[in-house]
Amino acid sequence: xxxxxxxxxxxxxxxxxxxxxxxxxxxxxxxxxxxxxxxxxxxxxxxxxxxxxxxxxxxxxxxxxxxxxxxxxxxxxxxxxxxxxxxxxxxxxxxxxxxxxxxxxx
Amino acid sequence: xxxxxxxxxxxxxxxxxxxxxxxxxxxxxxxxxxxxxxxxxxxxxxxxxxxxxxxxxxxxxxxxxxxxxxxxxxxxxxxxxxxxxxxxxxxxxxxxxxxxxxxxxx
Numbered sequence: 001x002x003x004x005x006x007x008x009x010x011x012x013x014x015x016x017x018x019x020x021x022x023x024x025x026x027x028x029x030x031x032x033x034x035x036x037x038x039x040x041x042x043x044x045x046x047x048x049x050x051x052x053x054x055x056x057x058x059x060x061x062x063x064x065x066x067x068x069x070x071x072x073x074x075x076x077x078x079x080x081x082x083x084x085x086x087x088x089x090x091x092x093x094x095x096x097x098x099x100x101x102x103x104x105x106x
Numbered sequence: 107x108x109x110x111x112x113x114x115x116x117x118x119x120x121x122x123x124x125x126x127x128x129x130x131x132x133x134x135x136x137x138x139x140x141x142x143x144x145x146x147x148x149x150x151x152x153x154x155x156x157x158x159x160x161x162x163x164x165x166x167x168x169x170x171x172x173x174x175x176x177x178x179x180x181x182x183x184x185x186x187x188x189x190x191x192x193x194x195x196x197x198x199x200x201x202x203x204x205x206x207x208x209x210x211x212x
Binding site: 001002003004005006007008009011012013014015026034036037039040041042043045046072073076077079081082083084086087090091 | 108109110111113114115116117118119120121132135142145146147148150151152165178179182183185186187188189190192193196197
């Protein structure tokens, strides 16, 4: 398995690990999201993007369909956002030449 | 660094490695995208989602702002899509209770 595939599998495994602690095994509850962030977001590069002291706010940000839980789709979008934040810290913002979707800020 | 953070860093590193082979070091050209997919998408779980025999089609799918290159934002959305496809293969589709953004298919 390639480096990229290993990374994708790791993201799925982290979600499974924390989502699996209550009955709703395919979703992260407020408490599970809190545990995940507390344990998995530990480096300064990521910590300022996602604050474990304010889980309620993070939950509201991620829970796009407002059902009180974070599903894998919502989680994957969050990880993409964290990756972009990390990229931007290293390289600066992408220049946007077009006006297509790829240029929009979330 | 946590498992999740390592995965995010790995995604950024893979992009940097392939985007860095021509002058436009922050973007993947058609050729670079082809090399990335050929080398990094090797397992059957991912291969059927992204076909290295048809790079032009993949490029058109990813290049949301139509500038002929794939920037990191576009790449991160692609990785999130691959992660969702892998998740769905393991767990089936998420049930959508609400009608919010988190439920939409891309």
